[in-house]
Amino acid sequence: MLGMLGGGQLGRFFVIAAQKMGYAVVVLDPDKKSPAGQIADIHLCKSYDDVDALDQLKSLCQAVTTEFENIPATTLEYLENNLVVCPGSNAVSIVQNRIKEKTFLQSKNIPVGEFIIINNLKSIENLSNNQDIFPAILKTAQFGYDGKGQIHVKSVLETENAFRKFNLKPCILEKKLKLDLEVSVVLARSNEEDCVIYPLIENHHQSGILDLSIIPAQVNDLDKEESIRLATKIANDLDYVGVMAVEFFICSGKVIVNEIAPRPHNSGHFSIDACIQNQFDQQVLALTGNALGIEKINDCAVMLNLLGDIWLRNGTQKLPRFDLVEGPQVNVHLYDKEEARIGRKMGHITLVGNNTKQLIDKAERIREVLWKN
């Protein structure tokens, strides 16, 4: 029996991978209808800091992992006393907080974009000496995802207003960069000798949410090698065990780190259809102390996210017409979420093949058909 903290779609794909390998899974998630909870062997419907639930986890399973960086690090520490927990509380506590994450990266000489820590109103006063940070994005240090917890600002006054909107909780102010491209590295690591890396992924966002991923990324060899070098260094420096993703900006010809995810990543979903061992298989293998391995079955893939927006295309919730886009090498994955909301990830489609340009065109045609019908 393996434990999964978090019941979203990433947890759901983990449950599928674990069950396929013969494990049972207990999911902890406070949502009665969570995507992973619905297919788990056991669903503990309690909050992530509920001591009774954590004790139950301890008695039910041998090893625990997570799908969601906002699990309190104290929960992981509590479980670490009795169970295998990976990734561990140390790595998660760093990457779940943007201030700790950026400070950690700087301390390891890993390039990050220009930023200023905003802890209180005093740090905002000091900004008047730092006008060249604007235009900028104020991001809450914790609990943001899919572009949530971020406000774009152009002046000291706008920053103060935004900081008040976030109830004066610690934030970072990031200079808004002109991005040439975004890429990510998804890797799985057991130890320094056993670390496997998926092909570099190119990511396109809409309103701060991942929209489309292209594999392999269409970048030059130098940028590719640099992103992979940096991601590997981060994993080694954190002594990371499990699946990790690093998001990069390519900006004025430089590769810089945007953020780290201590879990499988939306951009790694192509691996479900394009590889023998997908990112969730690796999560199971790392957690259970087995050897990792990637075998590719397709040269190229394109992944299109399906947001609730398509369900709501005519005002009321209606399942998109997937029957109109089905065909060989079109893989539709739905997460079994009852309620569609704007910006909510409801599923994704992966196209596999051997010609990137054709796959991108096909993804755009599929998008159009789903929107128009």
Ligand code: ADP
């Ligand atoms: P999340 O936790 O929501 O993924 P990110 O910090 O990765 O938060 O921001 C989401 C997206 O917003 C990024 O992938 C990028 O497209 C855009 N973005 C974030 N920070 C910056 C920045 N400093 N400059 C330009 N674009 C940014």
Ligand code: MG
């Ligand atoms: Mg991100």
